[in-house]
Amino acid sequence: MTPVIEAEVEQKLERPALPKADPCTVVIFGASGDLTRRKLIPALYDLCGVGCMSACFQVVGTGRTHMTDAQFRDAMKASAITSKDVREFNEETWKRFAPRLRYFVGDPAKIGFYAELRSFLEQMQREGSSANVLFYVSTPASFAGEIISGLQSAQLNQREGGWSRIILEKPFGRDLESARALNDAVLKVFDEKNIYRIDHYLGKETVQNILVFRFANSIFEPVWNRNYVEYVEITAAETLGVERRASFYEETGALRDMVANHLLQLVALTAMEPPVAFDADSVREQKVQVFRSIRPMTVEEVAANTVRGQYGPGRIGGVEVPGYRQEPGVNPESNTETFAAVRLQVENWRWAGVPFYLRTGKRLADNVTEIKVHFKRTPQALFAGTGVRSFGPNSVSLRIQPDEGISVSFGAKRPGTYMSTVPVLAKFSYADAFGGNTPVAYETLILDAMRGDATLFTRRDEVEAEWKIITPIEEAWAQLPSPQFPNYTAGSEGPELAGNLLKASGHRWMLMLKKEAANAD
Numbered sequence: 383m384t385p386v387i388e389a390e391v392e393q394k395l396e397r398p399a400l401p402k403a404d405p406c407t408v409v410i411f412g413a414s415g416d417l418t419r420r421k422l423i424p425a426l427y428d429l430c431g432v433g434c435m436s437a438c439f440q441v442v443g444t445g446r447t448h449m450t451d452a453q454f455r456d457a458m459k460a461s462a463i464t465s466k467d468v469r470e471f472n473e474e475t476w477k478r479f480a481p482r483l484r485y486f487v488g489d490p491a492k493i494g495f496y497a498e499l500r501s502f503l504e505q506m507q508r509e510g511s512s513a514n515v516l517f518y519v520s521t522p523a524s525f526a527g528e529i530i531s532g533l534q535s536a537q538l539n540q541r542e543g544g545w546s547r548i549i550l551e552k553p554f555g556r557d558l559e560s561a562r563a564l565n566d567a568v569l570k571v572f573d574e575k576n577i578y579r580i581d582h583y584l585g586k587e588t589v590q591n592i593l594v595f596r597f598a599n600s601i602f603e604p605v606w607n608r609n610y611v612e613y614v615e616i617t618a619a620e621t622l623g624v625e626r627r628a629s630f631y632e633e634t635g636a637l638r639d640m641v642a643n644h645l646l647q648l649v650a651l652t653a654m655e656p657p658v659a660f661d662a663d664s665v666r667e668q669k670v671q672v673f674r675s676i677r678p679m680t681v682e683e684v685a686a687n688t689v690r691g692q693y694g695p696g697r698i699g700g701v702e703v704p705g706y707r708q709e710p711g712v713n714p715e716s717n718t719e720t721f722a723a724v725r726l727q728v729e730n731w732r733w734a735g736v737p738f739y740l741r742t743g744k745r746l747a748d749n750v751t752e753i754k755v756h757f758k759r760t761p762q763a764l765f766a767g768t769g770v771r772s773f774g775p776n777s778v779s780l781r782i783q784p785d786e787g788i789s790v791s792f793g794a795k796r797p798g799t800y801m802s803t804v805p806v807l808a809k810f811s812y813a814d815a816f817g818g819n820t821p822v823a824y825e826t827l828i829l830d831a832m833r834g835d836a837t838l839f840t841r842r843d844e845v846e847a848e849w850k851i852i853t854p855i856e857e858a859w860a861q862l863p864s865p866q867f868p869n870y871t872a873g874s875e876g877p878e879l880a881g882n883l884l885k886a887s888g889h890r891w892m893l894m895l896k897k898e899a900a901n902a903d
């Protein structure tokens with residue numbers, strides 16, 4: 383077992399109170415859906431509970447499903463009670479929150495809907511709600527374009543005496559062309575500063591901490607480059623299957639669902655140059671430079687640098703689980719990938735020659751999202767021949783979830799008269815240092831959108847630059863022979879072929895399951 387050195391916060395500080403949101407009404411399209419129930423309402427409830435909302439804050443859920451205000455409140459309460467995101471459900475807080483929830487029945491595909499919605503909002507305003515409106519598009523993403531033009535038709539994109547902003551969920555398009563078309567459509571109706579393209583990974587505390595770790599400490603940045611880094615691996619693995627989202631997943635697959643946004647964002651934060659300031663444009667400018675440094679691959683390069691996988695039946699946590707093709711709602715001959723691994727090169731001064739390996743998948747051995755930066759070996763094997771047990775080169779692990787934190791591995795001398803070394807880990811755990819009650823991603827992001835801070839949202843050029851990397855891979859996969867699916871067992875470390883991406887360079891993936899073994903790598 384690897385000895386561990388715990389890192390602690392030097393000063394125990396009270397967590398600062400969250401800032402206040404601007405007064406506003408949040409209008410959710412698709413409010414009868416999964417995201418509203420599981421993420422949006424719990425986040426809004428928590429923000430209300432900790433006192434971030436103004437006295438006139440209101441939520442209007444909309445959808446075709448018929449519900450009264452009371453039924454909507456009951457349904458939302460039932461999900462808030464069971465939500466893992468809610469810090470602590472409390473009847474008193476709910477009683478203060480519930481009257482702020484309204485429900486407006488209507489079909490956003492019908493043009494008359496928007497004029498009716500406008501009248502509804504105007505009536506609310508006469509009764510004391512704010513002129514500011516934040517629209518949250520939580521319908522299937524393909525419907526966003528229609529909602530945007532509907533909002534324009536009723537001039538809901540402009541508010542007299544207030545602002546009008548829009549949050550767009552991922553996926554933002556399904557390729558470069560559709561992302562451009564959606565950007566064109568939304569930019570005709572809203573200014574860029576009022577568009578919030580969400581990638582909820584950016585709302586996670588530990589993802590934001592990557593910037594602090596890199597740019598607020600002088601000890602890591604000097605070695606954060608091709609001279610010292612051998613390779614970078616980024617894993618986002620989950621044990622869950624497609625759950626109830628088969629129809630969405632069949633159309634999307636692992637590359638579009640995870641790599642095109644979350645994993646590329648992690649690459650950008652790991653690889654970017656320091657921004658001149660911590661504001662929306664400075665940070666996003668540097669991230670987009672990273673994407674521009676990743677050259678789109680040819681078909682041959684895709685064949686050599688990517689691996690697709692799909693899970694077959696297996697066991698997870700001692701329970702038998704079906705293969706992807708046996709999941710309800712999935713085509714029994716589906717060729718949708720549930721696993722994707724990609725080797726990328728960030729071709730700039732800092733990173734030339736350093737491979738970035740990305741992998742993500744469903745029904746893998748463990749739930750883990752982690753960036754692991756592997757450093758080069760020391761130039762001289764000084765302790766060779768002294769009986770020193772060999773240990774791997776240094777690495778820094780940035781753990782996004784679970785057990786959020788940072789660990790640095792290095793070798794230390796074992797006490798005694800003879801020369802012997804062991805690998806040790808210096809470990810900083812977020813939960814141990816700050817307690818468990820940090821805001822969840824959706825809370826952070828919705829609050830930022832209400833305050834007009836777009837730093838943690840993606841900009842037009844960023845989204846398009848991401849698709850410029852991903853679309854050639856999708857297109858090449860459509861041309862290349864389909865792999866023999868299924869090619870990994872549920873509960874395993876993924877397709878064996880994924881290891882080949884690293885093998886030729888003498889690199890290997892960390893193990894997902896055996897955390898101790900992985901840490902000692």
Ligand SMILES: NC(=O)c1ccc[n+]([C@@H]2O[C@H](COP(=O)([O-])OP(=O)(O)OC[C@H]3O[C@@H](n4cnc5c(N)ncnc54)[C@H](OP(=O)(O)O)[C@@H]3O)[C@@H](O)[C@H]2O)c1
Nearest residue numbers: 412414415416417418445446447520521522523551552553
């Ligand atoms: N769920 C998640 O965990 C998750 C995670 C990340 C991102 N997202 C994104 O968040 C958005 C919402 O996700 P979701 O899972 O909540 O979606 P969903 O449950 O499939 O749909 C949300 C609601 O949209 C309405 N809707 C469905 N089809 C529609 C159509 N053709 N026209 C108009 N309205 C339609 C439905 O309400 P009515 O029938 O009442 O109108 C439905 O309840 C999607 O863009 C998704 O990609 C979701």
